[in-house]
Amino acid sequence: MTAVIEEAASGPAPAQKPARDHTPIVITLRIRRFLPDLVGPNGEPPVPFWQDFQVEADPTERILTAMLKVKGEQDGSLTFRRSCAHGICGSDAMRINGRNRLACKTLVKDLDVTKPITIEAIKGLEVEKDLVVDMDPFFQSFKDVMPFLITSGNEPTRERLQSPEDRERFDDTTKCILCACCTTSCPVFWTDGQYFGPAAIVNAHRFIFDSRDEGAEQRLEILNEKEGVWRCRTTFNCTDACPRGIEVTKAIQEVKRALIFRRV
Amino acid sequence: MPAGTLYRGREGMWSWVAHRVTGVLIFFFLFAHVIDTALVRVSPEAYDETIEIYKNPIVSVMEYGLVAAILFHALNGLRIVAVDFWEKGPRYQKQMFWIVMGIWVVLMAGAAYPILNHAFREVFGS
Numbered sequence: 001m002t003a004v005i006e007e008a009a010s011g012p013a014p015a016q017k018p019a020r021d022h023t024p025i026v027i028t029l030r031i032r033r034f035l036p037d038l039v040g041p042n043g044e045p046p047v048p049f050w051q052d053f054q055v056e057a058d059p060t061e062r063i064l065t066a067m068l069k070v071k072g073e074q075d076g077s078l079t080f081r082r083s084c085a086h087g088i089c090g091s092d093a094m095r096i097n098g099r100n101r102l103a104c105k106t107l108v109k110d111l112d113v114t115k116p117i118t119i120e121a122i123k124g125l126e127v128e129k130d131l132v133v134d135m136d137p138f139f140q141s142f143k144d145v146m147p148f149l150i151t152s153g154n155e156p157t158r159e160r161l162q163s164p165e166d167r168e169r170f171d172d173t174t175k176c177i178l179c180a181c182c183t184t185s186c187p188v189f190w191t192d193g194q195y196f197g198p199a200a201i202v203n204a205h206r207f208i209f210d211s212r213d214e215g216a217e218q219r220l221e222i223l224n225e226k227e228g229v230w231r232c233r234t235t236f237n238c239t240d241a242c243p244r245g246i247e248v249t250k251a252i253q254e255v256k257r258a259l260i261f262r263r264v
Numbered sequence: 265m266p267a268g269t270l271y272r273g274r275e276g277m278w279s280w281v282a283h284r285v286t287g288v289l290i291f292f293f294l295f296a297h298v299i300d301t302a303l304v305r306v307s308p309e310a311y312d313e314t315i316e317i318y319k320n321p322i323v324s325v326m327e328y329g330l331v332a333a334i335l336f337h338a339l340n341g342l343r344i345v346a347v348d349f350w351e352k353g354p355r356y357q358k359q360m361f362w363i364v365m366g367i368w369v370v371l372m373a374g375a376a377y378p379i380l381n382h383a384f385r386e387v388f389g390s
Contacts, residue, residue: 032268048268098272120268187277234347236276236357249276250354253347 022058027108029053029066030116031078034127048127051075052116059109063117064092067103080131087243090179094131095120100181100241122184124193138180141196145204145222150215166211173206173251175244182238182248188231195231196223198238198248205251208258220259229255275361283340286333293330324383331375332368339364 030052038046053070064085071078081091085104092103096119097111103119111117125133151160176199183189183197204223208216223229229252238248271277304311317323343360347353353360 095269095271098269118269123268123271185271185273187271187273187280233280234276234344234354234357235273235280236354237271237273239354240274240276247354249347249357253354256348 022060024056024058025108025113026054027057027066027113028116029055029063029070030118031067031070031130032118032120033078033130034121035077036129053078057108059107059113061108062104063096063106063108063111063119064103066108067119079129088177090177090243093122093179093181093184093243095122100185102179102181102243105243122180124184124186124190125180133184135180137193138183138197138199139178141183141200142178142203145196145200145219146215147203147207149207149210149213150218151212152214160212162211169211170206170209172246173202173209175246176202176206177244178203179243181241181243182246185237185241187235187237188233192227192231194227196228198232198252201229201232201252201255202246202248205255208255216258220255223255224259229259232256275358279340279343279361279364282336283344286337289333290330290337293333319382319386321383321386324380328375328379331379332372335368335371335375336364339367 030050032048033051034046034048036046040046053074055066055069055074057066057069064082067078067080068082071080080094080103082104083089083091085092087102087105090102093100094103095101096103096106097117100122119131121127121131121133125135125138127133178199180199182202183199186195186198189195189197201223204219207213208219232249232252234249234253236249238252239246239250242248300311300314303314318327340361343357343364346360347357
């Protein structure tokens with residue numbers, strides 16, 4: 001902020017940002033639909049299909065806005081999750097142009113609008129309708145790593161203090177919003193739904209490396225099992241997909257090393 | 265039924281795919297290799313006959329493919345070791361992947377003459 005004020009005071013004219021182009025453009029959303037009620041005349045099970053929607057959008061708008069426009073104006077049956085719409089609640093994880101992202105954090109101008117924008121449900125979890133998947137297995141893995149503070153002895157009467165260095169140790173993994181972008185980008189998870197997955201390991205990491213917590217051994221034992229951290233093949237899809245910029249693979253590797261060297 | 269699209273992974277995912285594919289190829293080569301080497305126990309003549317087949321230009325090209333697979337698997341293996349044990353490995357995995365590809369290209373260029381030279385002359389005359 002200071003720099004801006006100085007610039008305005010000394011320079012002849014404040015440096016103007018190049019004007020953004022707000023001309024609305026027509027984009028095509030190619031959405032993979034799945035309607036569970038769409039049973040064939042002879043009782044055939046419903047099949048997923050692609051459907052194109054043309055929608056007008058400002059280049060600086062988000063894909064979520066375009067999807068809401070489709071739902072509001074063209075097809076009310078289009079189903080997807082979204083809550084806060086500001087990249088915090090983690091509801092609207094979906095596969096946009098082949099990569100897991102949050103629809104509320106993906107801008108139209110960052111995608112190639114000359115071609116249809118493909119939107120699919122995240123992979124590896126059962127699709128319930130359109131872009132809505134069954135998140136229960138995902139949250140079960142999260143619960144299984146005990147994502148809460150474990151301590152022994154009497155509760156202190158004041159805060160549990162921690163040095164800034166100790167806090168820094170697990171800072172990266174506190175940013176998780178449980179959107180499942182990472183877990184459903186993992187090729188191991190696609191074929192082995194029993195794998196704990198990156199998100200659960202990230203949330204275990206958050207407590208394993210917390211100096212105030214005493215449950216590290218228990219969590220490491222859980223993650224040392226067959227479907228734990230050793231399933232990770234370091235494909236880095238999780239790190240690339242995380243909308244919060246968490247270095248997910250790095251966190252998993254740290255848990256692996258803690259297991260090998262038994263040092264937290 | 266129209267299928268879903270392929271996940272558009274980046275360096276990390278494709279290096280993992282290539283690592284698997286080259287690993288399986290090398291595994292199958294080892295089968296053939298154990299068989300041809302074991303032939304010497306049948307008779308030295310049988311062994312010589314088999315090795316004679318390997319002078320075929322097609323086999324030379326396959327050998328070049330084998331070198332490609334082993335080089336990639338070995339170099340990317342070192343990258344994976346670095347990702348596993350070097351603290352900063354995960355952060356620099358993309359750079360390390362392109363270093364691996366660079367070394368791979370140089371070594372493949374160097375291997376071209378010694379391996380393909382014979383086949384080249386066989387096919388096009390010397």
